[in-house]
Each structure stands twice: as C-alpha cells, then as structure tokens.
Amino acid sequence: MTSKMGMIRLFICLGVILHIGALFSSATSPGIQAVFNHTYSGSVSEGNDIIYPFTHNTSNVPYRKLRLSAGFEAVFNQTYSGSVSEGNDMIYAFIHNTSKETAIRFHFLSDDAVPDFPILVVVKQPRSVFSWTVPYVSPDGKKYGSVSKTLCPDSSNLNASVEETIIVVVSTSSAIEVNFTLTGMFVDDFNLQSDTDITFSSDPSSPQFYQYEFPEGVNMVLVRAKSPNDTCAYFSVQKAECPIFEDVSTVRYNAGIFQTMTLQAAITVTRDKYKSGRFYVVMVVHSNDDRCENDYKTFTPLEAQYTGLSERTKIVTLRVEHTLEKYWKPVVVTLVVLIAIAILSFVIIFAVPVLIRKMAKSCARAVDSQEESIQADANENNIEATGNTEVVFVSNLSTKKFEKMEKKYNTYVWDIVTVSVFYALPVVQLVVTYQVVTNVTGNQDSCYYNFLCAKPYSWFSAYNNVYSNVGYVVLGFVFLVLVGIKHYNRVHNNELGIHKHYSLLYALGFALIMEGVMSASYHVCPNRANFQFDTSYMYMIACLGILTMYQKRHTDITASANKSFALIILIIFTGFLGMVFIGSLVFYIIFFFVHMLTYIGLSAFMYCSGTTPDTDVFFFKRIIGLYKKAFAVCKSEFYVCKCVSKSEVSNHLARGRVVPLIVGFLVNFALGALGIATKPLDFATHLLFIMIVNMVLYMLFYLFMKGMCGENVLPSFLLLVLTIALWGTAGSFFMKTNSGWQDSAAESREKNADCSIMGFYDAHDIWHLISAFALFVSFVYLLLLDDDLDQTPQKDIPVF
Template sequence: MAGVVVVVVAAAAPAPAPAPVPAPGALLCALLWAAAAAAAAAGAGPEGSPAPGAFGRVYRGNVNISAERVYAFAYRSQPGQVDAVRVYVNSSSENLQYPVLFVVRQQKGVLSWQVPLIFRGLYQRTYNYQEVSRTLCPSEPTPETGSSDQIIFVDVASMAPFNIAYELLVTRLENFQLETNKAFNFTASPSQPQYFLYRFPQDVDSVIIKVVSDAVYPCSVVSVQDIVCPVYDLDHNVEFNGVYQSMTKQAAITVQRKDFPGEQFFVVFVIKPEDYACGGSVPSSIHGSANRTWNLQRTKNLQVTIVPSVKKSVYVQAMFFSFLSFLSFYLGSVVVAFVHYIRVQRKASAGRLCPEDGSGIMTSSHPITASTPEGSSYGAIDESSSSGGRQFSSPEGGPRAGSDTDSSVEEESDFDTMPEIESDKNIIRTKVFLYLSDLSRKDRRIVSKKYKIYFWNIITIAVFYALPVIQLVITYQTVVNVTGNQDICYYNFLCAHPLGVLSAFNNILSNVGHMLLGFLFLLIVLRRDILHRRAMEMKDVYTLDYGIPKHFGLFYAMGIALMMEGVLSACYHVCPNYSNFQFDTSFMYMIAGLCMLKLYQTRHPDINASAYSAYASFAVVICLAVLGVVFGKNDIWFWVIFSIIHVLASLALSTQIYYMGRFKIDGPDSDLGMFRRAVMVLYTDCIQRCSRPMYMDRMVLLIVGNLVNWSFAVFGLVYRPRDFASYILGIFICNLLLYLAFYIIMKLRSSEKLLPIPMFCIVATAVVWAAALYFFFQTLSSWEETPAESREKNRPCILLGFFDDHDVWHFLSAAALFFSFLVLLTLDDDLDVVRRDKIPVF
C-alpha cells in the first residue's frame, strides 16, 4: 500500500546579487529531485523519496511495515559558527513490540532511537518514555573550506502491521555555545538530555563548570566530553567517555585546557530514570499510570555557569604562604632559644641560683640521703661515681646484698625482679603521699632505653604503614584519571585545584604544616636532649636529683607521629572515600595516646606502660575503628559489644592508675584466693573507707573520667553516630583534655608555678584549637553519604582563592598540636630547681 508523502518546500528569496555558491533553497531542491529520480530509477516508489523539511515546523503522520517516511533538512554553516540541530519526536503508541524507529543521518554520523524509549534501572525495572528529544552532533566548517551546506535526513519507520502515529519537530539551537561567567538555564529529562559546547578563551587555561538546581531530585549526571561524535548523552552510555559526576542540587567539575587538544569540549546533562544512585528511593510500582506519573516527575531545571579557575600565579602564592607561615615558627623558636641562651649566660656569670629548699649546692654523691629523715621508708640511693647511675639499697640504708656497683649491666631484670625489690615497690607505691623520688628509683639509663623503644617502634610502624598507603592512593588517583569517574573521591569540588595527576592539590599542600612543625618539634627535643646529656656528663646536681627526670623517647615518638599525620592525611586527601578513611585518623589516635602516656610518665617515670603494650592498644583501637565503620551503621550488637568493652576497659585502667600498677588479683592457694582478694579489696576500699578514699585526688579524677567514658558509651549505644572514626577520636581527645586539666589543677594546688613560656603555650593551644575546631565542623563533604549528597555540602575557597575550610583546619590543627606538644615539654620547667623528694605525685 502506497503511503502519502507530505512535501513542504520553503520558498527561497531571490538573492540580491549573483553568488558563486547556490542558495540553500535551490541546492535543496536540486538534491531532493536527484534523490527522487534515483529512487524512482531503482523502483523504490514515491514513499521512499525524501520530503524537504522546514526547521521549527511540527510534522505528523503514520507509519507501518509498508510505509516509511523520510525528511530532509538543509542549512548552511559559516566558518567559526557552530550550528546545532535538535530533533524532537513523539508517539502515542505504548506497544513495546512495535516501536517507532527514528534514524537521523548526517554527513559524518548516524543517530537512532526508538519510541517508546526504554531505560532500565535497579532490579531490572523498566521505564518507558513516549517523548524523546536529542541534540545532533554539530559539524563546524573550517576557514579553509569556507561555508558549507549541510543536509540531515530523518527516517521514520515501524515494523507494525497497523498504522502508528508520530510527531516530528526539528529546530536549530540558538544558545548552543556556553559563555564564560554567564549563567544559562535549561530543562532536561531522562529521554530529553541536553549538551552544550564550550570553547576556552585565549587567556584562560582552566575553568570550573558549576551546575546548580533548586530540586534535589531527580538524580542527574554531569559529564564533560571531548568533541567526538556520537555524543554519549543517555543514562546507559554517559559514563563511556570523559569525566562525570552524579548530582542532586549542585556539581562542579574543573577542566583544564591541556586535556583537550581542540581547546573545546561538550558539557552533557543526563537525568537518570531513578534516584537510587543519588541516595533516593526506588519506586514500588512502575506499571501503567504509575509509570506515566513517574516519568512526568523526571524533569529537572538546571543552571550552568562556567567560570575561570585560579591562575598559576595563585598556585605559587599558595605554596609560598604555606611554607612561610610555618617557617615563621622556626624563626620564633630560634629567637626563644637565643633569649634563653642569653639568660643562662647571665646566670652563669652571676652564679647559679640556689634550689628552693635553700640547702645550697649539694654534693652529687648522696643527694637524697643527705636530707632524708632517719627511718624513712624511701630507702637510700647510692650514686655510682663512675657512671652517674644510681643503685637501690636496702631499707636499712646499706647497699643491697649482691649488688654490682659497676653499672655497665643495663638489663632491667637485674634491678627489678628480686622478691625484696617487688616488696619494696608494694610498700612505697601504696603510701598515701607519694613524691617523685618514690617513683624514679630505677636506673636512669634503663628507663631511657625503655622509652627510646617508643621512638624506634613508631618509625617502624610508620614505614610499614605508609608505603602500602601511598601505593593504594596512587592506584585510586590513576583509576579516577583513567575512568573519569569523579564519584570515587569525595572532594570539595568547588575548591579542588588540580596539579599534575592530583585532583585536589590544595588539600595535600595544606598538610605541609604537620610535617614542618613535627620536624621542628624534633629539633627542639633534640636540643634539650643534647643539653641534658652534657649536664649528665658534668654530673650536674640539678640534672641528677632535681626536677622531673628527663626521658625524651616519648617526645621523639610524638614528633614522628605529627609528621606521619601530615603524610597520611595528605595520602587520604589524594582520594578521600569510604575505603581509606583510617589513613587520616590512625596517627591521630596515636598522638592522643602518646600525649596521655607522656603526661602520666612525667610523675610516674618508673611505672609507665611499655612501648609494646601501648602500640598493641593503639592497634586494637584502629581495628575497632575499622569494624565500627563497616558494621556500626546498622548493627546494634556491635554497639552493645563496643560499649561493654569501653566500660570494662575504663574500669580496668582506672584500677591500675588508682593503685599505681600494684593491684593484682591473684591468690597463693587456688582460684578461690583470687576471689578472696577481690572481696577483701572491695571491703577495705568501699566499705571501711567509704567516707574518704585513701587516694582522694586520684579518686576524683577517676570518677570524673569514668563518668565521661560511660556517657560516651551510652551516647554511642543510643544514637549510634555514623562517623565512628570521629566518635573514637572524640573519646581520646576528651580523656586527654580531662587529664591535662587535672594535671594543671593539681600542679597549681601543689603551689607549683607556670612559667611564661608554658603559660603562653597553654593560651595559644586553647585559642588555636578553638579556631581549628570551628573550621573542622564546617563539613564540606561526607563519605558516609552518596557522592551526589556529599557535593551538596561543597563550598567555595575562603583563603587566597585556593584553600577551603578544611585546608584551614589542616593549618590550624598542625599549629595547635605543635603548641600542645610544647605544653607537655615545658609544663614542669619550674621544677628544675626543686628536689625530687619534694615534688608530689598526682
């Protein structure tokens, strides 16, 4: 059956002057007559002949298995002008067995689709669309070829044995090319995607594509693709080319000129048929009228703005700012060291000050024995004249039987495992009033060697931890660059400045403060260590028997931990996501733990935890953090078990602190002895002395500490916070701050002083930490949510046009940690002229 062909010929206005190139209307007629003649010669019949079409006019018709329609649209392109054509089609038929097929033929490509257009979503759900609109890939003539005439053929066909109605509308786009710093509004849907062209201006090397929408849903995808036909602008193929992001309310993609040889690219906008990828729900019913209603809701209004990114000079300024800001700390440290040196020289020239007890300069042979009251339970301390090491003596004051006055033996077991020594510990450490001389009885070299293990162990941990981390994040960055999937990494895309293969160089550069200040702290500790060694070699009495015993192993470990925090934080920000969150927090746990250990070691040098048990505890915490992120969101049993472990660990640690490590639940006879000892302890400490604990100050600290930790446990069990890593870090920080406050309060209660330098460091620490935490809580992204939801929190840069709020947090937290370390290093400098048997333990 012969079909009816609708032929519309646009009358061409006569040209005012002869032209070397025929007018588009004349050329079109000639081409159409030639095509019709060729079709007739081949016996195709009139229905196979192309009908001239006009832009902007709606064509309606019917097609079936024996009737096909062909339309031809002609236009002329000028050099430097990009002409884009958009084809809109519609069919009222919902018969999926006999769809209407549309084929668009251009000079260099073919584009085809069917109506109803079918999209597949999660769980094989299907979504059918009756209206489809596609932009054809434009062809731009070159100046060498001059203007050119273009023809587009649109074929409409169907294999249906009955007539199916259709509508066709072909238009030329007026606003196809996006302009710099000019917002453009448009609408898109799953079956009607949009894309536009952008060409780099001459003086712009990098731009940021900013897309915003008032509506969260429907979920959409923004893609940047090179000028290649066909353009991938459908849900099932938009990820095949270029870089792309999912989007709810906003998205931002940084594009560099060097990545596009033609210095131009397409910006593609695709609306997804369902919202699951952006964190939305999946419809329960999608058939019949529900499907049509769902499709009508899938239209989204978008606004795109392309703005120039920062220039190379801003990169240079940012790097200078980062390094000079922290190098100023080096300058300040040199000034303080110089002033201290001048003061020491003046004191040396005027004669050294006497100690606070007014006893004057003492001989270094028996400094403690000379002033210890007769009958004291401390025991005498014998100082070896050859090495400066002190040996234990018996309670009667004589040398311990079998003791070796040659201190070349440095094994702790030689000094600390005899039964009488153990008994001596129980007597001394359970006194109501303890002084530092009671807890600094071990040989200095043995204790120093014990604390140096912290330093060497943390270096070993850092090497074995950092190398796999660096390898992994390089792999992540490579995957992002190769696939173009910018949903892998959770950047603040509104302030992500690429450099080389790195997508967010600013987040990495801002961690330089941790490394520079960590190294500076190591230099400060090294200087103190060298001065202390010189004083020990000179057998200076103030170094031997006055002030807090100087052991620098934990300080060295803290400096390395601060540097590694910078390294691992930078590695995490190469590609921040759900899988590598622990890189950014692992050494924060270790820093908090080392600070607490150092604070405790200050007044308890002989009974502090060993490096092996401390690092093993940190490993357990990191394992719990990983398990919490994996299972803590929905598993109530994880929170129950974790809360129980938290409470029991708090009680066990409190017991050890309260009894100075001398509490042991064991029995000489059998297992019943263990319970008998526990009952006796509870009866003695909780019933007989319930009115007033034996160690009141420690009891107050431990009660407050347990209340804080139990509150954390209850809070976690009830609210189950999603960011489990930050939750554990908050527990560590609160315990550290609580212990530091207790230490400073007890120090002031004991009539001890705060010198100007530690006082300045305390004030600086409080101020800088407050500012740092303000920027920390300005959440710019969240790997706990979908990438599209995370981008809703993105915000522009706030510092130098290069750094965002989180970068400022990096700067300030590095300075705050540095000042915190200085507080621990200088807090007890006022005790350097106080005898150890007059320094209280708390």
C-alpha cells in the first residue's frame, strides 16, 4: 500500500518539479487534474512539459497533499544536508557541461532511513531516469545507509560539450522526518587508459564502473583487477549502453561477461563484440562470500544489524593492457618443432638398428668366451639349465602359432578405436555445449581457465589451451608411421629374436592421438564435471605401455584386449570414486591397501618370470597362488645369478630381480602413504601420477634386467634417460598450477598467472607440449627396446 502511494507521488513529483521555472528554465503547461480509466492526449518538447496529477485513496487512509520544499540549484563537490517526510520532498538541480572524460556520481547517506519507510532518490537526466532506495538491503538482509551510484553517461553527448541539468528528487513515505546528506561529484578518471593503473573502493551499496575505448589499431585487450583483500565481488565487462547492470541480482543477466573475484580476476575483451569500440568495466561487491567459496552455503535471510558504513569495502586496482592479437608465430613455431622431432625420430629409427647390430657382434664374442666356464659351473652344481622349472626362456612362452597371436593382439587396435569413437563423440558434443552456453550467458565461472593467459579465437575462450595439445596428435601420427615402417620391414623368424607383434604399439600411437583430442576437449571448458576426459587416456597409455613391455617376453600369456580394457575400466572407475568421495580419509586408506596388494601380487608374478601356479584353475585361486608364492619367496634364500644370453644358472630366481621390485614396493608405499597424509582433492591426478611412476619403474626394471643378462642396453638407456629428463621437466611445469577446479571459480583465479612463452603459452600449455614429447620418446623406447636380440635364438633369451 505504501509502495503504491510512493509511486503515485513519484509521478507527481516528476511533473511538479517542472514548475520550478527558475531552476529548470522550462515552460510547463498548466497541470490537468486527471482521473483514472481515461485517455489523455498531448505533446511535449524540450523544456515544455505537461503534468497529470492523479489523486486517489488507498484503503481508508486519506491522501495527503504533496508539498514541495523550495528547490534550489546545487553544485558538484559540495555536501547538502536535508530532511524529508511523507508529502514533503526535496529537489536539487545540478547544472553542468557534459564531457566524455568524466562521469557523475552521487553519494547519499542517511542514518535515519529504515527499510519499511525508505528514502526514494530519483535522478532525472534529459534522456533517462535513475532511482534507488536508502537504505540498500542486500539479498541476505544486510542494510546499508550509505549508497553511491554513478550515472550512466548520455552517449549522444560524448563528442560535444552540452549544458545539462540533472534533477534529484528526494522523498519518503515516513511520517517522521528523515535526515540525509547528498553529494554530487565528478569521476575524473572515468575513462581507463591503456597500461595505467587506477585504484578505487567499492562495497555492496556502492558499485563502481569505468569506461574503456579501444585505441585505433587495437582489437584485443586484457582487463585486470587486483585487490589486497579477498572480499567476494562480481567483475563484469558490459556494453557501453544504459542501463548498467550493477546489482548482484542483475549483473548475471547483462549481455556482457562476468566473473566472481576475490584477489584477482581478468577478462580478455575483443573489439568485434563491442561495435561502438567502448565498454564498461563494472565492480559489484557481494554482501557475503558465499558465491566465492568452494561449497555454497545454504543461508536464510538475516535480520542483520544496520550498517551505516560498509565493513566490506573492497579496494580494487584496474589495469587495461594490450595483449597478443595474432597467434600465427607461436602456432607456426610449435609445428616447426614438432616436424623437427618427427625428422629426428625417423633418423633414430633407421640409424639405431645399424648401431645395435655392430655392438651386438662385438658383444657376441665376449659372451661366447664366457659360455664354457659358466656351463662348467652349472655342471659342477648339478644344475640343469633347461630343465629347471624355475628357468624360463622366450622359447618357452612363444610356443603358440605366430598368426594366431597376431590375431589376438590385433584386437587391441580395434577395441581402442571402437572405445574412442563412442567415448569421444559425446565428449566433444558436451564441451561444445559448455562453450556455447558460456559465450551466450557471459558466465565465466563455469570454465576454469587461466584468465591472465586465455587467448580467445573464434568461439574458443582459451584457444591456446586447446591448441597446445597438438603435440599429442602430431607425435601420435608420427609414431604410427614409425610403427608402420617397422611393421612393413619385419622379417619373422620363429627361432630368432623377440616375436614382433606391433598391435599394442599401434594401440599406443592411437591412444596418444586420442589423449590430444580428449585433453583439448577438456580444455575447451575445464571444470570438475569433465576433468576425467583429460585423464582417461593417460590411464590407458600407462597400462598399454606396461603391457607392451610385458608382451615382448611373454607372448603366449599376455592378457587379451578384453581383459586389459576391463582393467582399464576398473582404474577409470576408481578415479570416478575418488571424485565422489573427494578428500575422504577412509577412501584413501582403502585405496592404499588395494594399491599395495595389487603391487605385491604383480611383483610375485614378475618374480616368477611370468609363470602362474596353474593357468587352468579358477582366476581367484591363481591370485591366491601368487600371494603364496610371494610369501614363499620372502622366506627363501636368494643367490646371486649371472644371467647371459644363452643360459640362466640358478636354483632360485635371481636376487637381481628382487632389488628393483623392492625399490618399486618402497616407491609405491611412499606414494600411497602420501595420499593418506595429504588427501588430495584431485584424486584423478594422484592416481595418474602413481601409474606413470610405475610405468617408468617398469621401464627401469626391464632395462636393469637386460643389463643383468648381458644384453646391449646403451641405445635403450639413452632413450630412457631422455624420457626421465622430459618427464621431470614436464612435471615441474605441471606443478605450477594456474587454475584449479578443486576450488571455487574465484579461488581458482587467485592462481592465474601470465603467459610464460611467446605471450601465448602458460605453464600448463608447456606441460602439454613437453609431456607429449616425453610420451613419444617413451614409445620409441618401447619400439626399439629388444632390437639387439633379432639374431639371438629364443631359447637363449631369458624371461623376466
């Protein structure tokens, strides 16, 4: 009821104030006593207004006749005190010359106004009307008696200085007089300048906005905001037009871009989205920090105490910088480097085998010279080299037909292609939808970019994060070509060398390509909901890499594609559970025990040279047999074994095989304990780190055992050193987190950092490029691993 009376008085005020001819220098037609449900016709022009007073009774309360205090001309930068009550309003007329360099801001303070009978402030400009109430009541019920607003500039007067009169009407429906103060002021630094800092303060009842105009020839800028305090706020870029969305309830619905902010925020702005060449930068402070916290709290509106001066004042420093507009240089440089790597890899593939053959011939004479003495030692100890059930050679595990095993391993390629098609298509569709929604709504809280180094292109918000995955795709194709060449030149011999089955290597190459596709898809709009897209194929690569090494000397007993992908599904599901039970101590403890039991079982399997108690018995009985074997090994006496390419002489398995397995156990135990101690929110990365470490450990184990058996390890050793160096370098960049979906969007932006290379790539982009190279070198290591044994009889190649 009171609100209706207030609106009626507002319309009357806007008409009656025009009677003050001395102030407005305008001619006002005689007021017409108007009645409801009747249509009136008229005409107006500048300075010639018509007043229509409508009088009515609300309920049974008699209407009080409106009285205006004497209006007077006001000047800027001076504080005026006054009081208003129901039917007794105040009018101020501010006359000034418009300028595009300044804006006008009004500050209003009242310690007496209450929400039930607020003060209504109406500001009439020549082409618009702006109003607000005092006190300002936030969505959570907090009240602010101090309110400041900047008027939206008249765009028609930006290029000319025109005298303009601004009328401020102050009214209330309170029967008791309410005191207030009013100050009008100029915002002299309203126009932001490139590479120049501007500092201001803002609070929930006093939003701020500034204007930036693109200089000639500049088409893209980065708008930064920094604050020494972590008070939650909205940071928004809007079109330079009225009205301005500067309230927490409306800023999300503007046609521009907005982010939540604590300590820093950044928005990249392109000219093509702002046809006028200008835009507004708006800062709106929240009355609480719920929106910027990781877990949004459920709150009920508070009966908050009155706050005359805000305790949530936020000091903000704005800066607009020119940023990289043309990306051709980093794009081309990246492709050139990848092509150089491809050429170098082709040289290695064709040059290394020649080197290996030369070294193998020189080593063969040394091995032959030791054979007689070793065999004599074996005879002296009554050990039958080929009859011992503990001694296994490649010939013992390569008895099945080559063509049959070839068909078995070909299934890996078809399975990964099938899985990738059905996995990737909905993923791409989903992330494209995410990006479109982000572009349409302007809500940049839905995607966790490094906004200080987000390079937009077309509809991509962070094209650099997507493009940096090109290394996976290009090097994946290069590896497929390398495998294809090796496959084409393969000369199969059932008696010599390791059986050359290339299907797992093809699967690795395709997985590397898909890792690029899935990582790029994730980085279109990175967030918690789609993070698993980025890690799934890394799990797959780690598993396939270990299987590839294992398959070389265990051709007949290597798991089929169906079993292997079932294991990968289980690993991905474990990663999913880590996302569900995020940060749970119980989950990490359970995972630790499952992790260690799995490692112990696999270690027992590897210690036994790949033999199982009985491959025909039930699966779980075989598992129990493995743990019995592991327990027996722990009690047995280990003897040092000299393993050469033609025989293995030992009653027990080599102590040399135990050492790397124990080291691996300690490393895995440490990783599991670290998980329990830290309970990382990002379990998927924790799991991925464990798998990559174990893949590298198995590579070390394989190379170590080759050396123990007198095989040539130099080329593989050099590749492994390069692999470890690349992984270490890539990991150092990975640890430099520039964003984090584990946090809220505002907290994630606190980690944002400037571009690291060529003004285009950030630390995570460099991780993409170096890790792609590290994976590629790892795959080349697998491709060339046992080429030194091509002329060695299988009955002389030990299994480990």
